[in-house]
Amino acid sequence: MDMEQAKIPQATAKRLPLYYRFLNNLHSQGKLRVSSKELSEAVKVDSATIRRDFSYFGALGKKGYGYNVEYLLSFFRKTLDQDETTRVALIGVGNLGTAFLNYNFTKNNNTKIEIAFDANQERVGTEVGGVRVEHIDQLEEKIGDLSVAILTVPASAAQGITDRLVEAGVSGILNFTPARINVPSHIRVHHIDLAIELQALVYFLKHYPLNEPETEEDQ
Amino acid sequence: MDMEQAKIPQATAKRLPLYYRFLNNLHSQGKLRVSSKELSEAVKVDSATIRRDFSYFGALGKKGYGYNVEYLLSFFRKTLDQDETTRVALIGVGNLGTAFLNYNFTKNNNTKIEIAFDANQERVGTEVGGVRVEHIDQLEEKIGDLSVAILTVPASAAQGITDRLVEAGVSGILNFTPARINVPSHIRVHHIDLAIELQALVYFLKHYPLNEPETEEDQ
DNA sequence: TTAAGTATGTGAAAACTTTAACGACTTCTG
DNA sequence: CAGAAGTCGTTAAAGTTTTCACATACTTAA
Numbered sequence: 384m385d386m387e388q389a390k391i392p393q394a395t396a397k398r399l400p401l402y403y404r405f406l407n408n409l410h411s412q413g414k415l416r417v418s419s420k421e422l423s424e425a426v427k428v429d430s431a432t433i434r435r436d437f438s439y440f441g442a443l444g445k446k447g448y449g450y451n452v453e454y455l456l457s458f459f460r461k462t463l464d465q466d467e468t469t470r471v472a473l474i475g476v477g478n479l480g481t482a483f484l485n486y487n488f489t490k491n492n493n494t495k496i497e498i499a500f501d502a503n504q505e506r507v508g509t510e511v512g513g514v515r516v517e518h519i520d521q522l523e524e525k526i527g528d529l530s531v532a533i534l535t536v537p538a539s540a541a542q543g544i545t546d547r548l549v550e551a552g553v554s555g556i557l558n559f560t561p562a563r564i565n566v567p568s569h570i571r572v573h574h575i576d577l578a579i580e581l582q583a584l585v586y587f588l589k590h591y592p593l594n595e596p597e598t599e600e601d602q
Numbered sequence: 603m604d605m606e607q608a609k610i611p612q613a614t615a616k617r618l619p620l621y622y623r624f625l626n627n628l629h630s631q632g633k634l635r636v637s638s639k640e641l642s643e644a645v646k647v648d649s650a651t652i653r654r655d656f657s658y659f660g661a662l663g664k665k666g667y668g669y670n671v672e673y674l675l676s677f678f679r680k681t682l683d684q685d686e687t688t689r690v691a692l693i694g695v696g697n698l699g700t701a702f703l704n705y706n707f708t709k710n711n712n713t714k715i716e717i718a719f720d721a722n723q724e725r726v727g728t729e730v731g732g733v734r735v736e737h738i739d740q741l742e743e744k745i746g747d748l749s750v751a752i753l754t755v756p757a758s759a760a761q762g763i764t765d766r767l768v769e770a771g772v773s774g775i776l777n778f779t780p781a782r783i784n785v786p787s788h789i790r791v792h793h794i795d796l797a798i799e800l801q802a803l804v805y806f807l808k809h810y811p812l813n814e815p816e817t818e819e820d821q
Numbered sequence: 822t823t824a825a826g827t828a829t830g831t832g833a834a835a836a837c838t839t840t841a842a843c844g845a846c847t848t849c850t851g
Numbered sequence: 852c853a854g855a856a857g858t859c860g861t862t863a864a865a866g867t868t869t870t871c872a873c874a875t876a877c878t879t880a881a
Contacts, residue, residue, distance in 0.1 A: 394868055396809070400801035404780065418828060427782050430828095431870055438830055446829040447877030469804050478701030483796070485697055492797050494804065531804060555807045557800055561623065563646050568813045573803045575794065577702070578711050581776055582619035584792045585688050585713065585750060588774040590615070594787045613838055637858060649858095650840055657860055665859040666847030 395436045400492075401426050402436070403463055406456045407491045418449035465493045472529045472553070474544055475536035476501040476516055479559060483533060484512035497529060502540075519544070523551050531555040538562045614655045619711075620645050621655070622682055625675045626710045637668035684712045691748045691772070693763055694755035695720040695735055698778055702752060703731035716748060721759075738763070742770050750774045757781045 405425050409417055419437075423430035437443045437450070443458060444450040460466060468489070473480055473496050480499065488494040500519045501507060507518045517525050522544075532553045536544055541562035548556060555571045558564055561579075566572055624644050628636055638656075642649035656662050656669070662677060663669040679685060687708070692699055692715050699718065707713040719738045720726060726737045736744050741763075751772045755763055760781035767775060774790045777783055780798075785791055 391809070392867070393806075393810075396805055397802050399805060400798040401795070403801075404798070420828080425782060429870070431872095432868085434828090434830065435869080442830070444829055445877060446875065447827050447879090449828065463801065463805060464808060471800070478697055478704055482697030482701055486796070488797055488800065492801060494797075494800055531800075531807065533800070555803050557803050563644060571803065571807055571810075571812055573799060573806075575796075575799055576620070577705070577794075578707055578713075579619040579623070580792060580794055581690070581707065581713055581750075581752070582622075582682065582711060583616050584774050584776050584790065586615055586618060586682060587612075587792075588750065588790055589683060590610070591612075591790075593790055611837070639858080648840070650842095651838085653859065654839080654861085661860070663859055664847065665845065666849090666857050668858065 391439050395439060398426075398428060398436060399459065399463060401428075402433070403456075403459045403465070404491060406452060406459060409452050410456050414452050416449045417452055417455075419444075421449075467493070469494045469531065470497045470529055471495070471531040471533060472497065472526055473499045473514070473533045473535065474501075474519070474522075474548070475534065475540075476503075476506050476511055477535060477537075480533075480535040481511055483535065484514050486512075496533070498525060498527075500525075502536075522547055526551050526553070529553065531557070533557045533559070534564075535559045610658050614658060617645075617647060617651075617655060618678065618682060620647075621652070622675075622678045622684070623710060625671060625678060628671050629675050633671050635668045636671055636674075638663075640668075686712070688713045688750065689716045689748055690714070690750040690752060691716065691745055692718045692733070692752045692754065693720075693738070693741075693767070694753065694759075695722075695725050695730055696754060696756075699752075699754040700730055702754065703733050705731075715752070717744060717746075719744075721755075741766055745770050745772070748772065750776070752776045752778070753783075754778045 402422070405422065406417075408425075419430040419433045422433055426433075434444075440458070440462065443455055471494060473483055476484065476499050480501070484496060484499060488496065496512075496514050499511065499514050499516045500522055501516050502519045504518070506516050509516050530553055532548050532555070534541060534544065534548075534556055538560045541558065541560040541564050545556065545564040545566060549566055549570055554569070556564070556566070556573075558572055558574050559577070561576055563574070564572060621641070624641065625636075627644075638649040638652045641652055645652075653663075659677070659681065662674055690713060692702055695703065695718050699720070703715060703718060707715070715731075715733050718730065718733050718735045719741055720735050721738045723737070725735050728735050749772055751767050751774070753760060753763065753767075753775055757779045760777065760779040760783050764775065764783040764785060768785055768789055773788070775783070775785070775792075777791055777793050778796070780795055782793070783791060
């Protein structure tokens with residue numbers, strides 16, 4: 384419930400979950416300390432950027448030493464609210480939705496898909512990845528107090544479902560459909576558009592040439 | 603093969619595929635003209651940003667009129683190399699991989715997954731979404747001259763497969779695994795990390811409050 | 822205890838991106 | 852045809868993000 388810490392740059396905020404994951408990795412490998420340089424190599428973010436990011440939260444490290452993995456990890460666990468599980472709903476149990484259901488977010492990322500909805504009667508009543516699938520007509524009755532939804536429905540259904548989610552009290556939507564959905568201003572939507580990501584990669588490949596390849600084996 | 607146009611800002615470049623898709627929509631709806639303001643509402647990008655983005659390519663519009671949809675569309679078709687099909691490989695036919703294979707990129711986005719690879723013998727030889735699945739052991743023999751790969755394998759396999767892809771001549775990888783892969787400097791990798799996107803959304807919800815909801819029906 | 826080595830945290834600069842504002846020109850209306 | 856309305860392209864300003872570079876302080880080892 385702490386709102387005091389409100390001036391972290393967005394770019395930094397987006398990297399926090401990445402740092403958190405790699406700190407978890409280091410911790411389970413038994414590493415006790417880590418420098419911004421080492422972390423940089425692992426997460427592929429410039430070490431100065433990492434130090435700057437951390438510095439927004441105060442002095443987390445020690446000069447000449449680096450960062451204590453355990454301490455940093457517990458700090459980020461608090462910061463990212465990983466002590467309480469975030470419960471989410473998933474709408475649309477197609478291939479993409481199924482991929483999410485089978486992916487065990489809870490593992491090192493206290494997020495749990497609690498319920499799934501689909502329009503296909505054949506899927507209703509089944510369990511996918513341990514999550515019960517309900518019929519989309521029951522959205523309002525069964526979504527309960529969940530405030531985050533993952534939207535993996537066909538584009539044509541996106542806006543209609545969104546309106547119902549908003550009406551049902553959802554405040555954040557992770558939209559995987561190609562549609563740009565309209566929501567009231569107090570609802571947060573993040574888009575992940577797979578086709579666009581692919582096209583963008585192709586565009587960058589053709590128009591933003593990287594260094595030439597090494598002529599001989601580059602180790 | 604044109605390389606002359608090399609100073610488009612990256613932020614702009616990432617939005618081009620989005621513009622292209624919405625122009626396609628408008629075109630198939632039979633719209634003849636569009637203003638930056640209308641487009642702005644559709645793609646949720648500030649209209650000044652849209653005008654600025656377009657202006658990097660010269661004067662594409664007409665004052666007092668807007669943009670001619672047909673002209674803009676054909677301009678972007680060229681710019682995004684949509685006249686030639688981009689052929690890609692997909693590695694890892696799990697749920698996420700299957701989602702891609704069933705998604706018809708070719709529809710309004712001249713990109714085609716030509717071949718898929720998987721380690722599971724049961725999947726090898728089958729077709730998913732019209733794409734033949736080969737065994738991962740045959741990667742080198744069967745990948746041909748494809749230069750872009752979508753990586754949807756388990757994280758533990760990511761680096762190994764990546765090394766083989768690079769050796770096989772791939773120059774761009776769309777990495778959906780949580781692993782940050784190492785590649786030589788001439789290879790371009792874009793990461794899409796689903797767990798991190800979800801965590802980031804949750805973080806923003808808790809720490810970056812948006813406007814308060816309207817007290818009454820907000821139209 | 823001291824010197825050498827290491828790595829943080831940050832001021833300042835550079836780079837990149839977005840947004841505001843408006844002159845210029847086009848289209849529309851009567 | 853004239854005035855009103857509309858919309859671009861762009862200059863300039865503001866905002867955001869990254870990167871450099873280094874004084875400072877800790878660690879290590881002899």
